[in-house]
Amino acid sequence: MIIEYHKHNISQEDISMAIIALQSTFISTGNTVKEFEDKFSKYTGIRHTVGLTSCTAALHLSLLALGIKSGDEVITTPMTFIATSNAILYTGATPVFVDVEPLTGNINADLIERVITPKTRAILPVHLYGHMCDMEKIRDIADRHGLFIIEDAAHALEAERREYRPGDLSDTACYSFYATKSITCGEGGALCTNNPTIAEDIRRLRMQGMTKSADDRYSKLYEHWDMSVLGWKYNMDNIKASLLINQIDHIRERWVRRLDICHYYEMMFYGDNIEYIRVLPYNKSARLMFTILVNPDKRDAILHGLQEKGVGVAVNYRAIHLLDYYRKRFGYKRGMFPIAESIGDRTISLPLYPQLTDNEVEYIVDSVKEVINE
Ligand SMILES: *Cc1c(COP(=O)(O)O)cnc(C)c1O
Numbered sequence: 001m002i003i004e005y006h007k008h009n010i011s012q013e014d015i016s017m018a019i020i021a022l023q024s025t026f027i028s029t030g031n032t033v034k035e036f037e038d039k040f041s042k043y044t045g046i047r048h049t050v051g052l053t054s055c056t057a058a059l060h061l062s063l064l065a066l067g068i069k070s071g072d073e074v075i076t077t078p079m080t081f082i083a084t085s086n087a088i089l090y091t092g093a094t095p096v097f098v099d100v101e102p103l104t105g106n107i108n109a110d111l112i113e114r115v116i117t118p119k120t121r122a123i124l125p126v127h128l129y130g131h132m133c134d135m136e137k138i139r140d141i142a143d144r145h146g147l148f149i150i151e152d153a154a155h156a157l158e159a160e161r162r163e164y165r166p167g168d169l170s171d172t173a174c175y176s177f178y179a180t181k182s183i184t185c186g187e188g189g190a191l192c193t194n195n196p197t198i199a200e201d202i203r204r205l206r207m208q209g210m211t212k213s214a215d216d217r218y219s220k221l222y223e224h225w226d227m228s229v230l231g232w233k234y235n236m237d238n239i240k241a242s243l244l245i246n247q248i249d250h251i252r253e254r255w256v257r258r259l260d261i262c263h264y265y266e267m268m269f270y271g272d273n274i275e276y277i278r279v280l281p282y283n284k285s286a287r288l289m290f291t292i293l294v295n296p297d298k299r300d301a302i303l304h305g306l307q308e309k310g311v312g313v314a315v316n317y318r319a320i321h322l323l324d325y326y327r328k329r330f331g332y333k334r335g336m337f338p339i340a341e342s343i344g345d346r347t348i349s350l351p352l353y354p355q356l357t358d359n360e361v362e363y364i365v366d367s368v369k370e371v372i373n374e
Helices: 012-023 031-044 055-065 083-090 135-145 196-205 214-219 238-271 299-308 324-330 338-346 358-373
Strands: 048-052 073-076 094-097 120-124 148-152 172-176 189-193 290-293 347-350
Touching: 012 238, 031 048, 031 189, 031 238, 048 055, 048 196, 055 083, 055 148, 055 172, 055 189, 055 196, 073 083, 083 094, 120 135, 135 148, 189 196, 238 290, 238 358, 299 347, 299 358, 338 347
Parallel strands: 073 094, 073 120, 120 148, 148 172
Antiparallel strands: 048 189, 172 189, 290 347
């Protein structure tokens, strides 16, 4: 049996939408992007959505729109994809890591206040694997210290914690439509905010800082544009937007199937004392990934053993502060964020997507048990 680590959900209907988009004259950022943005806002409940080329772009532009620059500090987690902390580096600011909670792998909100300095400007929590961080506690800390909050919601499209969703308690929430995310157009992203000024700034920043979009310039009598700020080239185009629009209608049913698979994994692994990252009470996890935690001395052998049985696997993630660039630039060493290190040394992600059959899920569980006990 061969079980891919991931399969995307792009349907014939999505492909038909892309064909329509390709056959129209205007294929860059226009009405289809607007249609996607409006529909995405309805889904998230956050007033403004700006379509971008990636979540990395959304994080970068969030930081810029909030005025974060060289010399500033932004508090984040070392247990995430490097996009999170790299986006901070793009602005010239310094990422300041805080260790994570052992059960969820999320930033430990109780450790945030002790690293706040006069240079701290923002907190950038990541809802790891789809489980929301303690946003109420983080909001409270941000209010007391006058800090911004940018959420990396790349895993958290379906997530809720008590009555809150991404974007409710922050300045911006950043989403990814990369190939392995719950809706995808290959590469893409979006920024959501309830603040109209931020939304307007981001629209300018995504397109070189131009004061008028191509759509404004050509859909009516020609108007000259100006450049008011230095922007980037991060605008989503109509082709990408056309692939995403219908996927929004299927988010829930796909989440329900992933949830069923996770419950099966949890039931089977719990009985066998195989550890996995937990979902705490009062949380609706987006269930984007399912990760087990194994003996660090055997992790790589287990990864390879699963691959030999035809089971696709991934490592999400090795702790960022131990990656070569971060070690060299900031002098990080093993022992500085022990919980993140421990997860990074022990984690294995298993396949989790709606097309998995019950047989395949059983095969994955049996393979994990066999390989671990070898
Ligand atoms: C995928 C991912 C990103 C980056 O998304 P892109 O759209 O590829 O830029 C950022 N943060 C996390 C946690 C991710 O998993």
